[in-house]
Amino acid sequence: MNLGLKGKQVFITGGSVGIGLSVARAFAREGSDVALGARNLQRVEEEAKRIADDYGVKSIGISVDVSRPEQIEAARKRIETEFSGIDVLVNNAGTGTEETIMDSTDDRWYAVWDLHVMSTVRTARAFVPFMRQRGGGVILNTASICATQPLWYEPIYNTTKAALLMLGKCMANEFVTDNIRVNTVSPGLVLTPDWWKTAGILAEKEGITPKEYLDGVAEKYAGNKRFASPDEIAEYYIFLASDCGKYSVGSNYYIDGGWLEGVR
Numbered sequence: 317m318n319l320g321l322k323g324k325q326v327f328i329t330g331g332s333v334g335i336g337l338s339v340a341r342a343f344a345r346e347g348s349d350v351a352l353g354a355r356n357l358q359r360v361e362e363e364a365k366r367i368a369d370d371y372g373v374k375s376i377g378i379s380v381d382v383s384r385p386e387q388i389e390a391a392r393k394r395i396e397t398e399f400s401g402i403d404v405l406v407n408n409a410g411t412g413t414e415e416t417i418m419d420s421t422d423d424r425w426y427a428v429w430d431l432h433v434m435s436t437v438r439t440a441r442a443f444v445p446f447m448r449q450r451g452g453g454v455i456l457n458t459a460s461i462c463a464t465q466p467l468w469y470e471p472i473y474n475t476t477k478a479a480l481l482m483l484g485k486c487m488a489n490e491f492v493t494d495n496i497r498v499n500t501v502s503p504g505l506v507l508t509p510d511w512w513k514t515a516g517i518l519a520e521k522e523g524i525t526p527k528e529y530l531d532g533v534a535e536k537y538a539g540n541k542r543f544a545s546p547d548e549i550a551e552y553y554i555f556l557a558s559d560c561g562k563y564s565v566g567s568n569y570y571i572d573g574g575w576l577e578g579v580r
């Protein structure tokens with residue numbers, strides 16, 4: 317299958333580990349040049365170098381906190397210098413939360429709003445002009461099944477991801493005439509290093525192993541009773557960014573092993 321991704325230039329936020337890193341590696345495997353964005357400079361540069369070594373594409377690591385407008389602007393300048401623009405933008409940086417509505421501060425709400433929603437508005441402002449110059453592009457946003465089906469312990473995460481879902485639709489409407497396609501991917505359980513870390517902490521409290529803890533989570537939530545690997549999820553981004561996915565505009569794709577209840 318010719319995916320048409322060879323030579324494309326792709327910026328992936330949250331690209332240094334987990335889903336974002338798998339997405340970056342999958343684009344590189346298809347011959348795309350990649351820019352990985354994350355806060356921890358050492359980790360993002362190491363992973364970018366590994367990609368360049370493994371796939372022979374241009375791959376750069378950029379230290380950026382996407383919740384900070386001036387840092388997005390700095391990332392834009394770096395990408396303009398190194399790549400002269402981009403064809404594909406993957407807004408993937410994000411994090412789970414843990415709070416109650418009654419106990420969380422305004423500052424906490426605004427911080428996660430900036431991370432999940434305003435970062436996506438701001439990267440659009442930064443990179444859509446490049447895409448327009450090139451005659452089109454693709455934007456993929458990572459939301460979550462929790463945007464539609466909330467988990468009780470993370471109302472800020474659920475709410476901001478729900479807003480991101482609507483933002484993706486609005487972006488699709490606004491940019492479709494520029495030949496820029498915007499879609500959203502909503503994963504369910506994806507086994508990243510962070511899940512292992514959480515499992516390590518919570519399993520100890522319950523007197524079980526991390527694996528037993530994770531098996532319990534999968535048993536409880538996933539229809540198919542298992543986590544996805546980040547690599548499995550990455551293939552959907554490849555399809556949606558490729559020529560094979562070019563009739564997809566403004567949609568949201570659940571990749572959740574059957575966790576979502578009902579039809580949406």
Ligand code: NDP
Pocket residue numbers: 329330331332333334335336353354355356357359380381382383408409410411412431458459460461502503504505506507508509510
């Ligand atoms: P990880 O925690 O494994 O990785 C997060 C990535 O984002 C890292 O590269 C991290 O690097 C970066 N990051 C975090 N905060 C910022 C920031 N402020 N600015 C720039 N980069 C940042 O995440 P996952 O792979 O698990 O998740 C990726 C996305 O998928 C998230 O949006 C998440 O909400 C979503 N998701 C994940 C699911 C899962 O089960 N794993 C399920 C559903 C959705 P650094 O710390 O160096 O900045």
